[in-house]
Amino acid sequence: GEQVEQLPSILRVQEGSSASINCSYEDSASNYFPWYKQEPGENPKLIIDIRSNMERKQIQELIVLLDKKAKRFSLHITDTQPGDSAMYFCAASGGFASALTFGSGTKVIPCLP
């Protein structure tokens, strides 16, 4: 089945700087790659996604990149702010027909410059 690796597990980033989270997947048939933000005690919320027919997508301060050949995708939070503090999970469709395979998560911790 699909396996998704996510790094780093913890990311401390200065406020105003860019945060980058990297994921890789195994199943070349995966064609949908969402990113979820999960705050403590809350449900995971979709923040941005990319499909396999795209290489780059941006929504406000969030940028996702997809390299299908390398089977890698990444999330970049430009201008990180205190409100970006959360766990971030990447995921890939694949393996099961209707389920997502999640990465192990990245805890983003914005800190003062």
Next chain:
Amino acid sequence: GPKVLQIPSHQIIDMGQMVTLNCDPVSNHLYFYWYKQILGQQMEFLVNFYNGKVMEKSKLFKDQFSVERPDGSYFTLKIQPTALEDSAVYFCASSLALRDWDTLYFGAGTRLSVL
């Protein structure tokens, strides 16, 4: 926006007891899912359910697990009997159609503590 409600938010039970986790999916959704998240780890797929039947299940969906949605009410996950390793947060999700990722919504989870 659309919400998936999960009741209760936290449940504490003794090992060997039965537990039922309840999920109220988005009203017009047809596909329902359970995911399991052990503390500090990723969510892992357990099962999906459509038209009264389990469609797919992972190896985490043990024989002690069952799901149902009687008469369009709550979508439930029952564990009987529970084991210590069942302690986790269980997330329910629903979607309008298969692989309709744009309509996939997660609930806030039920934290299950098995003592």
